Amino acid sequence: MTNSHNFSRRGVLKGGLAGILATGVAPLMFTRGAYAQEFCNAPSGDSVTLGFNMPLTGAYADEGADQQRAYELAVEHLNGGGDGGLIPTFSSKTLKGSGILGKKVAFVTGDDQTKADAGRDSARRMIERDGAVMITGGSSSAVAIAEQGLCQEMGVIYMAGLTHSNDTTGKDKKKYGFRHFFNAYQSGIALGPVLGEAYGKDRVAYHLTADYTWGWTQEESMIKATEALGWKTMPPVRTPVGAGDFSQYITPFLNSGADVLVLNHYGFDGVNSITQAVQFGLRDRQANGKNVEIVLPLVSDLMAKGAGEAIKGVYGTANWDWQLTDEASKAFTKSFGAKYGQPPSQIAQTSYVQVLLYADAVERAGTFYPPEVIKALEGYEFDGLGNGPTLYRAADHQCFKDVYVVKGKDAPSNPYDLLEVVGTASRDSVTYDPAIFGGELGPDTPAKC
Amino acid sequence: MDAILAQLLNGLDKGGAYALIALGLTLVFGTLGVVNFAHGALFMLGAFCAVSFRYLITLETVTVDPTQTTAWGTALEVRTPLAQTWFGDWGAVLIDWSVPLSILLAIPVMLLVGIVMERGLIKHFYKRPHAEQILVTFGLAIVLQEIVKAIFGPNPISQAMPSALRGATDVGALIGLAPGALTYPLWRLIYFLFSAGVIAAVFAFLRFTTFGMVVRAGMADRETVGLLGINIDRRFTIMFGLAAVVAGLAGVMYTPLLPPNYHQGMDFLVLSFVVVVVGGMGSLPGAVAAGFLLGILQSFASMNQIKSIIPGIDQIIIYLTAVVILLVRPRGLFGRRGMMEN
Numbered sequence: 103m104t105n106s107h108n109f110s111r112r113g114v115l116k117g118g119l120a121g122i123l124a125t126g127v128a129p130l131m132f133t134r135g136a137y138a139q140e141f142c143n144a145p146s147g148d149s150v151t152l153g154f155n156m157p158l159t160g161a162y163a164d165e166g167a168d169q170q171r172a173y174e175l176a177v178e179h180l181n182g183g184g185d186g187g188l189i190p191t192f193s194s195k196t197l198k199g200s201g202i203l204g205k206k207v208a209f210v211t212g213d214d215q216t217k218a219d220a221g222r223d224s225a226r227r228m229i230e231r232d233g234a235v236m237i238t239g240g241s242s243s244a245v246a247i248a249e250q251g252l253c254q255e256m257g258v259i260y261m262a263g264l265t266h267s268n269d270t271t272g273k274d275k276k277k278y279g280f281r282h283f284f285n286a287y288q289s290g291i292a293l294g295p296v297l298g299e300a301y302g303k304d305r306v307a308y309h310l311t312a313d314y315t316w317g318w319t320q321e322e323s324m325i326k327a328t329e330a331l332g333w334k335t336m337p338p339v340r341t342p343v344g345a346g347d348f349s350q351y352i353t354p355f356l357n358s359g360a361d362v363l364v365l366n367h368y369g370f371d372g373v374n375s376i377t378q379a380v381q382f383g384l385r386d387r388q389a390n391g392k393n394v395e396i397v398l399p400l401v402s403d404l405m406a407k408g409a410g411e412a413i414k415g416v417y418g419t420a421n422w423d424w425q426l427t428d429e430a431s432k433a434f435t436k437s438f439g440a441k442y443g444q445p446p447s448q449i450a451q452t453s454y455v456q457v458l459l460y461a462d463a464v465e466r467a468g469t470f471y472p473p474e475v476i477k478a479l480e481g482y483e484f485d486g487l488g489n490g491p492t493l494y495r496a497a498d499h500q501c502f503k504d505v506y507v508v509k510g511k512d513a514p515s516n517p518y519d520l521l522e523v524v525g526t527a528s529r530d531s532v533t534y535d536p537a538i539f540g541g542e543l544g545p546d547t548p549a550k551c
Numbered sequence: 552m553d554a555i556l557a558q559l560l561n562g563l564d565k566g567g568a569y570a571l572i573a574l575g576l577t578l579v580f581g582t583l584g585v586v587n588f589a590h591g592a593l594f595m596l597g598a599f600c601a602v603s604f605r606y607l608i609t610l611e612t613v614t615v616d617p618t619q620t621t622a623w624g625t626a627l628e629v630r631t632p633l634a635q636t637w638f639g640d641w642g643a644v645l646i647d648w649s650v651p652l653s654i655l656l657a658i659p660v661m662l663l664v665g666i667v668m669e670r671g672l673i674k675h676f677y678k679r680p681h682a683e684q685i686l687v688t689f690g691l692a693i694v695l696q697e698i699v700k701a702i703f704g705p706n707p708i709s710q711a712m713p714s715a716l717r718g719a720t721d722v723g724a725l726i727g728l729a730p731g732a733l734t735y736p737l738w739r740l741i742y743f744l745f746s747a748g749v750i751a752a753v754f755a756f757l758r759f760t761t762f763g764m765v766v767r768a769g770m771a772d773r774e775t776v777g778l779l780g781i782n783i784d785r786r787f788t789i790m791f792g793l794a795a796v797v798a799g800l801a802g803v804m805y806t807p808l809l810p811p812n813y814h815q816g817m818d819f820l821v822l823s824f825v826v827v828v829v830g831g832m833g834s835l836p837g838a839v840a841a842g843f844l845l846g847i848l849q850s851f852a853s854m855n856q857i858k859s860i861i862p863g864i865d866q867i868i869i870y871l872t873a874v875v876i877l878l879v880r881p882r883g884l885f886g887r888r889g890m891m892e893n
Contacts, residue, residue, distance in 0.1 A: 163706050339855050339858070342865075346818065347809050349561050349565075349736075350558070350562075350853035350865070353557045353560075353561045353850070354554060354853075354855060356554070356557055358554075370706075370707055370810075373709070373810075378736075381736040381739075382735070383719025383736070386718070387731070410709075410711075436622065437623075438623070439621060439623025440624065516619065516627055
C-alpha cells in the first residue's frame with residue numbers, strides 16, 4: 103500500500119520504455135492489426151513448424167506408425183512434392199504446394215506412448231522447445247483430450263487425429279481443438295440398424311469395455327443404439343487398456359446367457375480381445391438358440407490385419423476405407439500406396455486431412471494467428487477429401503460427414519482386402535444436437551507461450 | 552458352477568506362466584542368492600526365439616503377379632515362403648507348427664544366454680549387496696529389451712498356433728457335464744499341461760539326479776558342499792542356464808496367447824516377483840503354488856460379480872494378496888527361516 107506512492111512519474115516512464123525496448127516489441131505496439139508475435143510460436147522465418155504427436159509405442163502403436171506416414175506425406179504434398187495427393191481434389195483451391203502462406207512446412211514428431219501424461223509432455227515439448235504452431239495427433243481419446251486441454255491453455259491449434267470418444271467434442275471440447283474423425287455416438291447410429299438386420303431384435307449383448315473415456319462413451323452409445331432395437335444388455339465389464347490377455351474377462355461371457363459380445367476395444371487391445379474370443383470358440387457357439395456373434399464397433403484395416411481370420415464376418419464402423427471409390431479416396435490411396443507400398447488406414451486418412459485442413463484454414467485466414475484460423479475452420483463446408491461433403495460444425499468443432507459400416511471380409515482377394523463397406527449412414531442421420539453432450543468451447547484468447 | 556470351473560481353468564493357464572517364471576526366479580535366488588530382475592527379459596527372449604524361428608522358416612521369395620494390380624498402380628507381389636518352395640506341403644506343415652517346433656531352438660539359445668549372462672555379468676555381483684544386484688539385473692533387462700526393440704520393432708508380432716490346435720474343446724464333456732457347458736481354448740489347456748510338465752521335470756531333475764542332489768545340498772549349505780571338493784559354482788551356473796530355459800520355454804509357448812513385444816518381460820517380471828515373495832523367497836514349491844494361486848485369484852477377481860462388490864479389484868488382487876500374506880506369514884507361504892534375513 104505504501105509503496106504505490108513511491109513511484110515517480112519519471113521512473114515509471116524510464117522503466118516502461120526500457121522494458122519496451124528490451125523486449126523488442128516497440129515496433130509492433132502500433133500494429134496490432136498485424137498481430138505478429140502476439141501469439142504462441144508465431145512463425146518468423148521462412149519455415150513453419152508443425153508438431154506431430156502419435157503413439158509409436160503402447161497399445162495403439164500400429165495406428166501411430168501409419169499416422170506418421172500420413173503426416174510426412176501431407177508435409178511432402180504441402181511443400182510441392184509427390185503427386186500432390188488430395189490437394190488437387192480438395193474443394194478449396196488455396197493450397198498450391200508452396201508450403202503454408204509461402205513458408206516451407208517443417209515438422210517435429212513425438213511419441214505419446216498411448217498415455218495421456220506422456221502425450222501432454224510430448225506436446226508441451228514441441229510447443230516450448232521446438233516452436234510448433236500447430237499440434238496434431240492422438241490415437242487415443244484420453245491422449246487427445248489431454249493434448250487438446252494443453253493446447254487450449256497455450257493458445258496452439260490442436261487438430262485431433264484418431265479420437266472417437268464423444269467427450270473430445272462433447273464435454274471436453276475446446277475452442278482450439280478440432281476433430282475430423284467421427285465419434286462413438288455416430289458409430290451407434292450407423293451400426294444399430296445394420297446389427298438389427300443381421301442379428302435380429304431379440305439379442306442379449308455383453309460388453310467388454312476399455313476403461314477410459316473412449317470406451318465408456320462407445321459403450322454408452324452402443325447400448326443406446328442396440329436397446330433401441332429391443333436388445334437387452336448385461337452389466338458391462340471394464341477392462342484395463344493394454345491388458346494384453348483378456349481371457350479372464352472373456353471366460354465369464356461363456357455362461358452369462360448373452361449371445362453377442364461387443365468389444366469396445368481398439369488397436370492391439372481390439373486385436374488381442376477378438377483373437378482370444380475366437381480362440382474360445384465363440385464363433386461355433388450357440389446361446390439362447392442363436393449363433394453367438396462378435397461386434398467390434400470401431401475397427402480399422404490395421405486391426406483387421408492383426409486379427410487375421412478372427413475378423414471375418416465381424417461388423418464395425420469406420421471413418422473411411424481405402425476401397426471407397428470416390429476420386430479423392432482413390433487419389434489418396436494411390437499417393438500413399440506409391441510411397442509406402444501399402445494402402446492407408448483410416449487413421450492415416452484423418453491425420454493427413456487434418457494437416458491439409460489446417461493449412462487451408464491458415465491460407466484462407468491469411469495468417470497463422472489462431473483466433474483467425476479458428477474462425478476459418480468454424481462452420482467450414484468442404485469436399486474432395488475422401489468423406490464426401492463435410493461440415494466443421496462451429497458449435498463443437500466436430501466434422502459431420504457420412505459414416506461407414508464395415509465388415510470383415512470372408513474371402514479377401516489380396517492381402518490388403520480385409521474390410522468391405524456394407525453400409526453408409528448419411529451425414530444427416532448422424533448429425534445430432536451439440537447440447538446433448540454439454541461442455542464449453544472456452545475463449546479463443548491467444549496466449550504467448 | 553460351470554462359470555466357476557471356466558474361471559478356474561483360466562486361472563490355471565495364467566498361473567502356469569506365473570509359476571514357470573517364478574520357478575526360474577527362485578532357482579536363481581536359491582542357488583546363487585541373486586535377485587535376478589532380468590528374469591522377465593528371459594521370458595521375453597524365449598518368446599522372441601519363437602518369432603525368430605518363424606522368421607527363418609518363412610523367409611520368402613517375392614514374385615510379381617502381373618494379372619493383379621494394386622490400388623496404387625503397381626503389380627501385386629506374391630510372397631511364397633522358401634520352406635514351402637523347398638519342402639512343398641511339408642514346408643507348410645513346418646510353418647504351421649512353428650511355435651512348438653521353436654522349442655528346439657529356444658532350449659540351446661536360452662541355455663547359452665543364461666550361462667553367458669551368469670558368467671559374464673552376474674557372477675561379479677555375488678558378494679555385492681542385494682540392492683546392487685537388483686540394479687544391475689534391472690539395467691540388463693532394459694538393455695535386453697531395447698536390443699529386441701531395435702531388431703524387431705516396438706509392435707507386438709503375432710504368432711499363430713498350429714491350425715489343429717486352434718479353437719476350443721469341450722472340457723465339460725470330459726468331466727461329465729452337459730455338452731457345451733464348459734468349453735475352453737485347446738491351446739490354453741496345452742499351456743497349462745505344458746507348464747505342469749516342465750515344473751514336474753525340474754522337480755524330478757532336482758530330486759532324482761545326482762546333479763540335482765548336489766545342487767540341493769548347495770542350496771542348503773554352499774560352503775560345506777564346497778569343502779567336500781565339489782565345484783558348486785559350475786553347477787550353479789548350469790542351474791542359471793536351466794532357469795533361463797524354463798523362462799524361455801514359458802515365453803515360447805505363450806506367444807499364440809499374447810503376441811510378444813519387447814516390454815512383455817517387464818509386465819511379467821513384477822508379477823512373478825510378487826509370486827516369489829508370496830510363495831516364500833527361495834522356496835521352489837512355494838513359487839509354483841503361489842503362481843497358480845495368484846493366477847486363479849486374478850481370474851476370479853475379473854468376474855463382474857466380484858468387481859461389482861469391489862470395483863477395480865482385478866487390477867490390484869495380486870498386490871492385495873501379497874500384502875495380506877506378508878502380514879500373516881512374513882516369510883511367505885513356504886518361506887524358510889534365514890532367507891534374506893541376514
